[in-house]
Amino acid sequence: MRVLVWITESSWQPCVDQAGRLIPADAEVTLLHVAASEVEHLAEHPGPERFGRRRRPPAHEPQVRAIAESEAQALLAAARERFGRDAHTEARRGRVEREVLEAAEGSDLLVLARDGRPRREPKSIGHYARFVVDHAGCPVLLVWAEPPPGLEDMHWPPHLRR
Amino acid sequence: MNEAISLVALAASLTAAVARWRRAPDWVVAAGAALIVVLVGALSFHGARTALGRLGPTVGFLAALLVLADGCRRAGLFDALGALMASGSHGRPPRLLAMVFLVAAGTTAVLSLDATIVLLTPIVFATAARLTTSPRPHVYACSHLANSASLLLPVSNLTNLLAFAACGVSFTRFAALMALPWLVVIAVEWVVLSRVFADDLRTAGTPPAAAAAAAAAPRVPLPRFATAVVGLTLVGFGVSSIAGIAPVWFAVAGAVALILRHPPQSLRQLFSAAEPTFLVFVLALGVVVAAAGENGLSSVVDALLPHGQSLPALLAVAVVSAVLANLLNNLPATLIIVVVVAASAPGGVLAMLIGVNVGPNLTYVGSLATLLWRRIVHAHDEDVNTAEFLKLGALTVPLSLVAATVGLWLALQVF
Numbered sequence: 001m002r003v004l005v006w007i008t009e010s011s012w013q014p015c016v017d018q019a020g021r022l023i024p025a026d027a028e029v030t031l032l033h034v035a036a037s038e039v040e041h042l043a044e045h046p047g048p049e050r051f052g053r054r055r056r057p058p059a060h061e062p063q064v065r066a067i068a069e070s071e072a073q074a075l076l077a078a079a080r081e082r083f084g085r086d087a088h089t090e091a092r093r094g095r096v097e098r099e100v101l102e103a104a105e106g107s108d109l110l111v112l113a114r115d116g117r118p119r120r121e122p123k124s125i126g127h128y129a130r131f132v133v134d135h136a137g138c139p140v141l142l143v144w145a146e147p148p149p150g151l152e153d154m155h156w157p158p159h160l161r162r
Numbered sequence: 163m164n165e166a167i168s169l170v171a172l173a174a175s176l177t178a179a180v181a182r183w184r185r186a187p188d189w190v191v192a193a194g195a196a197l198i199v200v201l202v203g204a205l206s207f208h209g210a211r212t213a214l215g216r217l218g219p220t221v222g223f224l225a226a227l228l229v230l231a232d233g234c235r236r237a238g239l240f241d242a243l244g245a246l247m248a249s250g251s252h253g254r255p256p257r258l259l260a261m262v263f264l265v266a267a268g269t270t271a272v273l274s275l276d277a278t279i280v281l282l283t284p285i286v287f288a289t290a291a292r293l294t295t296s297p298r299p300h301v302y303a304c305s306h307l308a309n310s311a312s313l314l315l316p317v318s319n320l321t322n323l324l325a326f327a328a329c330g331v332s333f334t335r336f337a338a339l340m341a342l343p344w345l346v347v348i349a350v351e352w353v354v355l356s357r358v359f360a361d362d363l364r365t366a367g368t369p370p371a372a373a374a375a376a377a378a379a380p381r382v383p384l385p386r387f388a389t390a391v392v393g394l395t396l397v398g399f400g401v402s403s404i405a406g407i408a409p410v411w412f413a414v415a416g417a418v419a420l421i422l423r424h425p426p427q428s429l430r431q432l433f434s435a436a437e438p439t440f441l442v443f444v445l446a447l448g449v450v451v452a453a454a455g456e457n458g459l460s461s462v463v464d465a466l467l468p469h470g471q472s473l474p475a476l477l478a479v480a481v482v483s484a485v486l487a488n489l490l491n492n493l494p495a496t497l498i499i500v501v502v503v504a505a506s507a508p509g510g511v512l513a514m515l516i517g518v519n520v521g522p523n524l525t526y527v528g529s530l531a532t533l534l535w536r537r538i539v540h541a542h543d544e545d546v547n548t549a550e551f552l553k554l555g556a557l558t559v560p561l562s563l564v565a566a567t568v569g570l571w572l573a574l575q576v577f
Contacts, residue, residue, distance in 0.1 A: 008296070009294050009295050009296045010255070010295070010296060010361075010362065010364055010365050010366060011365075011366040013366065014366045036296075036297075036298060038547040038550075039287070039296075039297050039298045039301050039302075040287070042283075042301050042302070042305055043283050043284050043286070043287035043297070043301045043304075044284065064284050064287050064288070067287070067288045067291050067292070068287075068291055068297075071291040071292060071294065074294075075294055095547075113366070115361050115364075116361050117360075117361075117364075118364075126361035127361075145364075145366035146366050
């Protein structure tokens with residue numbers, strides 16, 4: 001069984017913990033991190049405000065791509081250590097939703113954490129996770145990044161209220 | 163005929179700036195266009211000299227500011243600001259965003275939007291990445307604040323410098339009138355960005371890694387000399403009108419002080435920090451716009467814009483300026499409009515600045531022309547998230563424009 005665990009900066013710890021608890025011990029696990037290329041692009045490439053200025057600033061600023069890559073590797077290493085089992089790691093770069101879906105092709109299970117509000121409501125899934133859940137071709141294990149509030153605190157829509 | 167020639171010259175200069183042809187750089191095209199409008203008589207020699215005489219000091223001021231900011235970089239000011247943001251955040255993304263807002267708004271106001279975009283944004287990215295938090299909100303904040311937080315001082319944006327003389331106010335009065343609009347715009351940006359990026363700013367439980375990283379971040383003290391130079395330069399700007407010395411000389415003094423204390427590696431590095439080709443472009447564009455202005459463009463803009471300093475007039479000026487900045491880009495928009503609104507100084511000029519400075523956040527690419535061009539050239543430019551930018555722009559710009567203009571109107575009643 002091949003399992004892909006997609007981790008993000010904001011929820012990698014609970015995601016890895018629950019993946020470790022829930023997926024079979026003999027599963028072949030890959031931990032995935034995706035760096036958002038458009039954010040790197042924005043940090044590196046002056047926008048319209050630089051109308052008429054040089055396209056690229058002199059190369060003395062921190063090398064954005066290099067920093068992003070080393071931080072992604074560090075995050076994946078920390079996640080593997082916390083996971084405490086054998087796992088591959090994969091660092092991708094691009095548009096987040098697309099990269100996750102492409103990496104998940106051929107997996108038997110995709111594990112991800114909710115990236116939205118910590119409440120029992122549709123917005124508990126942010127727009128990246130929403131796209132991935134909606135479009136994933138394999139079974140998806142959606143874990144809570146934080147323990148969810150009890151059912152009694154849930155906001156029921158009118159037609160379901162008692 | 164002159165009308166057609168000057169409009170073609172303007173269109174060619176703007177197209178070159180957007181298209182960035184390697185064989186025909188924008189500054190060469192603009193300089194050629196400027197030469198042509200004078201040679202064919204679309205602009206008299208005297209008119210060209212007047213335009214250059216008006217722009218010359220502004221361009222010199224810009225060069226001094228660019229060199230000053232580069233000196234701050236050599237002194238390590240931006241690295242120190244990165245460390246300051248990291249330690250001030252305590253590893254919490256919302257606090258980091260607050261630090262980024264403080265630092266980016268301050269850097270933009272004092273050292274201009276160029277410093278924020280070129281020198282600060284990569285540092286902000288690095289800071290966020292090292293704290294293991296998503297860099298997205300922080301990088302977008304820098305990108306937005308570079309425009310919207312450039313209202314405060316005449317030195318914050320080239321557009322302000324270009325319009326400063328037409329304002330007819332002192333450096334300190336400019337700041338006094340623009341302080342409220344500046345704060346209002348930053349507040350709008352804060353409310354919108356912290357909501358839009360709420361998911362990116364959330365951390366599950368306590369983030370021991372980030373907190374530890376923040377605590378372990380190397381303490382880089384602010385470089386005292388460079389900080390003092392920037393502070394004294396600001397004080398100089400403030401007292402310039404009382405002392406009877408043009409503000410540009412304080413910028414020059416600050417730039418020279420940093421060159422002496424932190425010499426650049428080479429003269430070439432110093433030269434390139436001043437972006438000479440851009441300075442030529444601005445001068446040439448000024449001449450071309452002057453030609454277009456004399457041949458009918460100014461009267462068209464004049465008919466479009468209301469006069470006076472009433473609130474509806476100021477709002478109309480701000481909105482038209484923002485629209486024009488999005489159609490043409492803010493630099494040509496400023497050059498075109500400033501001649502017309504000078505009659506309603508200072509209110510009209512400052513309202514125009516609100517429009518041309520805040521407006522570009524609407525389309526990210528800064529102008530419709532650039533947007534169309536990018537669509538044509540890079541049909542699948544995956545590295546630019548246009549949808550996200552348009553959404554942020556739609557949420558911040560209209561509200562900022564109105565709120566800031568009301569702020570300006572209130573300030574005009576008081577100061």
